[in-house]
Amino acid sequence: MELIENIQKGERAAIAKAITLVESSKDSDQQISRQLISELIKKPGKSIRIGFSGPPGVGKSTFIESFGSYLVTQNYKLGILAIDPSSQITGGSILGDKTRMVEISKNPNTFIRSTPSKGALGGISMGTREASIILDAAGYDFIFIETVGVGQSEIVASNLVDIFTLIVGPGSGDELQGIKKGITEYADIFIVNKNDGELKIEASKTAADYKSALSYYKKLDELEKQVLLVSAIEQTGMEDVIKTINQIVDQNKQKGIFEERRADQLEFWIEEEVKNIIASDITKRLSSKGNISKYSEKVMKNEMSMYEAVETITKDTLK
């Protein structure tokens, strides 16, 4: 495919078109997209993929602008996939990430793609994993994935990246109780943003809360998880972030964790894909047979119990 060559040459338009293909819901596009990804994966690049997740409005985009500007001055090539949560009930969205990434979006060493989440996979859009494979093949050093952290999506997002970062705001320490276990497992770095102005004291306090909570949940064989204080707006703390990232990457590579994780992630995605295919197949079968309404009527008329109905339908559908 010519497209593949052009992606590998780093042509902007080719990369963009390829991402459209992997995001497309059209069957014919999906077929091409599978071929494409199968080819690209044969010649992997050297990208490190980093996820930035966190609640709405903590400053993820601003942080990426700030941290990204720092990286591009060091001549790194940076690909950014922003999953925009703004889709509405009507399905349309306003993708405004670019208004928060003014400086880096001008830089020739960046590629920034926003994608409406459309509610898929708790915030991750269809095709994000594939898009990162495309950017990797196109020679980007870092791939940032910005997702809104709401519940389940963190697990999915963490399975897309080599390093998973949770960005939180000052004062969020109180919520620690609720999220304690999940995050310690999935996040590698904790960034407390907005460490500036009047918020400084609160930010330090929050960082301390995280540190103590993390040491409490730390498993014996684990590295100490890092809690970093930054201000995206004042662009402070950025060296610490890159230092920490490099450290973790080096350590993980040395210990084989890096590759192990990628292998685990592959398993995760194979399972997801299989589940997806089965689920959509089953949905199709269910609706074509019209069993549900048929049996629910029977249940209503007390001709059978709900459990009998469920069992009958299941057997019939899986036949």
Add this chain to the structure above:
Amino acid sequence: MTNKSNNGFNNWQKSFEKETKKNLSDAKSETDEGIDIKPVYTKDDLENFAFVENNSLPGQWPYTRGPKASMYTNRPWTIRQYAGFSTAEESNEFYKKNLESGQKGLSVAFDLPTHRGYDSDDDLVMGDVGKAGVAIDTVEDMKILFNNIPLEQMSVSMTMNGAVLPVLASFIVAGEEQGVDRSLLSGTIQNDILKEFMVRNTYIYPPEPSMKIVADIIEFTSKEMPKFNSISISGYHMQEAGADNVLELAYTLADGMEYVRAAMSKGLDVDDFAPRLSFFFAIGTDFFMEIAKLRAARTLWAKIMKDFGAKNERSLILRTHCQTSGVSLTEKDPYNNIIRTSYEALSAILGGTQSLHTNSFDEAIALPTDESARIARNTQLILQNETGVTKTVDPLAGSYFVENLTEELSKKAWDIITEIEELGGMTKAVKAGVPKLKIEESATKKQAKVDSGSRVVVGVNKYKNPKEPSVDVRVIDNNRVRDDQIKKIKAIKKSRDTTAVEKVLANLTNAAKDETNLLVPCIEAIRLRATVGEVSKALEQVYGRHFAKSLSVSGVYGKQFEGDKDFMKVEKKVIDFENANGRRPRVLVVKIGQDGHDRGAKIVATSFADMGFDVDMGPLFQTPKDVAKDAIENDVHAIGVSTLAAGHKTLVPELMKALSNIDPKSKIIVFVGGIIPEQDYEFLYKNNVSAIFGPGSNIIECAEKVIDLISDNLSKE
């Protein structure tokens, strides 16, 4: 006995209900402000007022009836027309002509590069020089601007906020070199930065240092320029951006409070500067509401200033300039605009404004021509000389309706002001972006009302003129202006003392690091012929340039169209498109260059999204190259360029070039919306623009056309 309980009222009610076949309680009409207007007002409606005092007099507390006892009976309002274009030479000619024809004060409109602190030779402003105002690069331009206009006699108003330091410095130095001491200069500098972050978009630095600059100017003028108004606290731009009258009133006064605090924090006594604070409001088509707004503004400001501890009566009095609404004017059937402007002007006069700008009828097409500017000015001359409106002070005082409306507006505005104060004041609110969002919400609602036909705009959505008249348009050759300006800059840079300039600019940068009043070193720099751009950059080194975070409303437009046939038709087209193409139609809506008119772009973006489009929203001030990169990386189907400040003939071809530079085979289609004079349509179509949507376009129709064009384009592949 109250009116309601007497027989007369009951009889009236019966007749009313018989005539209208409606219950009186259902016969209210709701305004944009959420105020219910009743079909009749009586004496009862003058009771229980918290703000308005029924027996007050003009020039007396709480100044509802006007700042002065005699008002226009002694001296009519000042006719002050806002104008400026291309070079200082041409604007100077225009000013002199206007003064000869009866205009009393000058009001300078600067071009966008000057507003944003760029010199005319800066690559970033290629399409913008001299287009939407006059270009000022050095004090030499300022001197030409006022050539043969004696500055000790002429009151000069300058709409300048972002680059307020170098521009005010240039004005002061131009005076000096005319032989006029700064203490004799009279006029107003807008110097209202908060509303720039909200709606006008010609800010340069972030909010905090910008507020410091505002305070510096108030401090300097209060000490050295006793006849000069240090600030014009402006609600005008908010209404033009879509705010209803309550929002306009509340945010303006809340801004005012913030400026008072900023000045007091410099150690000034409130009475040192408060008498030189002035205001600026828009006057739209809602006739009585606008009158009530001016009366309410004076009432509330008196209360606010008293609470600040003002002792001098002049500190309590709100004096204001007004401008008729530009956004009420239409591109379609443009002579109707003369009529609209006349009513608005009358409203401003009945509300008791101190000075007035009346818009030209070609407002929605381009900058005014000499002819249209003459008609606009005559609107006021006729009011002053032929109608008798100057003979009585505040003639609507005591009107049950107007007094009640004044009170209602005051109450509603006060609630918002209190809320903002509780949250820590306007600077904080502005930083969080809430007022801007509220204004955009209000603007979106208005658009939906017009598009759905529930609000009639004559000549646009009803009573259309089958034979649109063609009108003359002022054309500005910005390449020529730019070349002229660049020549002048070069000559000045050659002849000035470069080392001295460098030194004074370095001093300025240092001064920005502490609390020094920055106007003083700016005057020095300007005197030595530093440019507006150089001065701005010297400060930028310390403060940085501000990028606004853009938030968007959603669902506001769609909500007005629940069940609407046309709306649903577009929604269905979007779904069909998605089924056929594997994704929704994706459109990038952008502003290019220094044009900060974002009302249209924001409304179109949110409305398209409500119809199901995926809409990418670009930041302000992008270059054509930035836009092309953004469009291609996101693989959008189309780019919609919203352009109102006349840069389209330069910027659109540049965008086309930039697109094909990145991707020679690019299939992205480009359409254009905003202020495009008809003469330019062909030029744009020749440059491969697919469609043009002018002012007054129905957004649902735009959306349908866009999706059709995209589908056509895809089927060509």
